[in-house]
Amino acid sequence: MTKINNSDKEELVKIMGELLEPHIPALSDAFQRFGQWVENISQKHSALINNLSTIDWSAVNKRLEEMPNRSRKAMEIASRQGWFFNWEGSLQIVLTLIDNIESAGEDQIQIDEILKQHYLQYLDSYTAQLGANHPERQTAIKAAVSAHKDLGVQGYYLSIPVFLAQADGLFSEICQTSMAMSKPRNRQTNGVKGLDWVKAKIGDDAQAKDLLSPLFVLHELDLLKSEGIRNAEFEQTGVLFNALNRHQVLHGEVSDYGSEINSLKAFSFLAFVGLHLPTILASAETKQG
Incomplete structure (x- = not known):
């Protein structure tokens, strides 16, 4: 490698100086504006930074760790009233839903209103996700969602059987089990037919069991x-x-099931x-490696 002598170095510095000299004012201005931007950002978000520093992050972590168990209890309350909910929304959406259900307890009117408002707000979002995934x-x-939204009471008579039938088909498809929602011929076995497949898939994953708890008592x-x-x-x-019942609707045993709720x-069951x-x-499969 050729070594640069002192004379060459001096010449190089001189040339670089000549090249940069016309741009020094602009560079100085740019650095000044950058410094001002940093100062503005610091001032603008100082309150946020201070707030973040006061958060009890251990309490936040504990709250997150408790979510699956709290979700299980909330799902139990909701499912006893005929509702199901999911974790497909943001963390804040799920936490708010769990908090509201816990506060309502077993009050059916409150539970109906909480879940009704939730699904009215996110109906289109869940529909898009279902369409993308399936x-x-x-x-x-x-078509069923359109009937629900656009046809009033008559639309509910059309949407409900489709929602239930699609949930039925999806459950069998996911569980790779024919008629997965039916009762097993072995009457000693608790739960619907597809439950054994689900249990085998999640194994001893306690969190998955919490988050799928309604399936264990679906029957x-x-x-x-x-x-x-x-x-x-x-x-x-x-x-x-007089509650919503899949068998009664799909087998024509009742004809007064058409309501928004x-x-x-x-x-909610389809979602x-x-x-x-x-x-x-x-998620359970990923944990198992």
């Missing part, structure tokens, strides 16, 4: 409650069963099966 079902789902919920159980409950209580409940279930299964 393109072969997009036409049917979008006990009003939505899938069998005719035998419905009749037995009527004999015991004298109260006529029932349509949104059916959609749970079509969006939430695959996400949790994928």
